Amino acid sequence: xxxxxxxxxxxxxxxxxxxxxxxxxxxxxxxxxxxxxxxxxxxxxxxxxxxxxxxxxxxxxxxxxxxxxxxxxxxxxxxxxxxxxxxxxxxxxxxxxxxxxxxxxx
Amino acid sequence: xxxxxxxxxxxxxxxxxxxxxxxxxxxxxxxxxxxxxxxxxxxxxxxxxxxxxxxxxxxxxxxxxxxxxxxxxxxxxxxxxxxxxxxxxxxxxxxxxxxxxxxxxxxxxxxxxxxxxxxxxxxxxxxxxxxxxxxxxxxxxxxxxxx
Numbered sequence: 394x395x396x397x398x399x400x401x402x403x404x405x406x407x408x409x410x411x412x413x414x415x416x417x418x419x420x421x422x423x424x425x426x427x428x429x430x431x432x433x434x435x436x437x438x439x440x441x442x443x444x445x446x447x448x449x450x451x452x453x454x455x456x457x458x459x460x461x462x463x464x465x466x467x468x469x470x471x472x473x474x475x476x477x478x479x480x481x482x483x484x485x486x487x488x489x490x491x492x493x494x495x496x497x498x499x
Numbered sequence: 500x501x502x503x504x505x506x507x508x509x510x511x512x513x514x515x516x517x518x519x520x521x522x523x524x525x526x527x528x529x530x531x532x533x534x535x536x537x538x539x540x541x542x543x544x545x546x547x548x549x550x551x552x553x554x555x556x557x558x559x560x561x562x563x564x565x566x567x568x569x570x571x572x573x574x575x576x577x578x579x580x581x582x583x584x585x586x587x588x589x590x591x592x593x594x595x596x597x598x599x600x601x602x603x604x605x606x607x608x609x610x611x612x613x614x615x616x617x618x619x620x621x622x623x624x625x626x627x628x629x630x631x632x633x634x635x636x637x638x639x640x641x642x643x644x645x646x
Contacts, residue, residue: 417545447537449542450611450612456600465601477534477538486597490600
């Protein structure tokens with residue numbers, strides 16, 4: 394399964410929809426999308442992960458990149474991450490730095 | 500199961516996960532154990548490709564073998580890259596894991612996730628090959644009962 398990455402921006406909120414499997418072979422695609430999002434100078438970055446079936450540490454490194462690129466002032470929301478993906482985020486301690494939510498409402 | 504032999508490139512990660520997933524299903528692993536094993540193999544194969552082969556300017560194959568033992572599913576990953584024992588990797592400690600992302604170092608997470616997710620982990624250098632062993636206990640009740 395490949396990875397689909399879709400970016401949309403509205404009212405200063407950049408949303409990235411991730412669908413499929415995020416491993417080291419496709420992490421660059423996610424990273425480039427984060428760079429595009431950063432260029433929009435958003436106030437929030439929302440990552441929609443409900444349809445993400447797999448995430449390796451390569452995906453986590455893009456989250457680090459996003460935080461470092463956008464700065465502390467931009468909050469990162471991880472929305473709808475499923476069981477094992479959520480567990481990976483928590484094992485890595487990333488839940489201290491991003492907001493984990495089941496759903497996102499504007 | 501017959502071994503899977505694939506080129507040591509990132510494009511092989513998908514097929515490797517498919518192979519491990521099938522082995523986990525045959526071994527009747529619980530869903531969370533199957534995912535943890537798949538993630539562990541993916542992380543170690545990624546390290547082999549990027550550090551073992553690419554950083555050394557080498558190319559080679561990766562061989563993944565799933566072996567069903569009565570009590571556990573054993574997956575070995577072999578490559579012909581320079582000697583590398585994942586257990587020697589510096590891994591993030593509790594203090595690192597608490598750090599905000601803006602202060603995080605990029606390395607070590609993959610091996611940390613791999614080793615933390617499996618029941619047994621081993622490494623040996625055999626005939627100019629790295630051989631990493633990952634094992635998961637079989638059966639649906641790998642999780643301790645809640646409460």
